[in-house]
Amino acid sequence: MKPPRKSAAATAAGPLTHFDDAGQAHMVDVGAKAETIRVARVQGHIRMAPATFALIKGGSAKKGDVLGIARIAAIQAAKRTSELIPLCHPLALTRVAAEFTLDARRHRVTIEVTAETVGRTGVEMEALTAAAVGLLTIYDMCKAVDRGMVIEEIRLLEKLGGKSGHWKSDRVANELK
Numbered sequence: 001m002k003p004p005r006k007s008a009a010a011t012a013a014g015p016l017t018h019f020d021d022a023g024q025a026h027m028v029d030v031g032a033k034a035e036t037i038r039v040a041r042v043q044g045h046i047r048m049a050p051a052t053f054a055l056i057k058g059g060s061a062k063k064g065d066v067l068g069i070a071r072i073a074a075i076q077a078a079k080r081t082s083e084l085i086p087l088c089h090p091l092a093l094t095r096v097a098a099e100f101t102l103d104a105r106r107h108r109v110t111i112e113v114t115a116e117t118v119g120r121t122g123v124e125m126e127a128l129t130a131a132a133v134g135l136l137t138i139y140d141m142c143k144a145v146d147r148g149m150v151i152e153e154i155r156l157l158e159k160l161g162g163k164s165g166h167w168k169s170d171r172v173a174n175e176l177k
Helices: 050-058 066-079 124-142 170-176
Strands: 036-047 093-103 108-119 150-160
Touching: 036 124, 050 066, 050 093, 050 108, 050 124, 066 093, 066 108, 066 124, 093 124, 108 124, 124 150
Parallel strands: none
Antiparallel strands: 036 108, 036 150, 093 108
């Protein structure tokens, strides 16, 4: 069997790896890559009405511990990412952590997810999926009182491992200065 050809499609950052020369989608071959420790940190937010924020902060939402359930949903989503994103490799995750920060001034909950593995491909998609599902779970648990919640700014903060090494978003790098 002939291996897929590398993509000729170009972006500012380089070729798109999920397409061959004929433009057909394929799963990237990572067999020749070295196994390294891979870490990704992702953040996202959900804004809501002040009363909804108070329910979450006070732990008095009708459906129970909103943030506790959202944490479990985020971890579960990270483990199932390859079932949701068609060309994602299934990974043996070594750690997934989901932490929440409450911002009373903005009536906003922030999730930060850290995903880790030892493998041949990164864990960015697992961390991004976890953050999205964690925030969607908050929405689902509180939608009866606030359908106007806004999920925003789900983004990669930092990744470590592999050929590209250590990367931090410009915003994070500037915040550390």
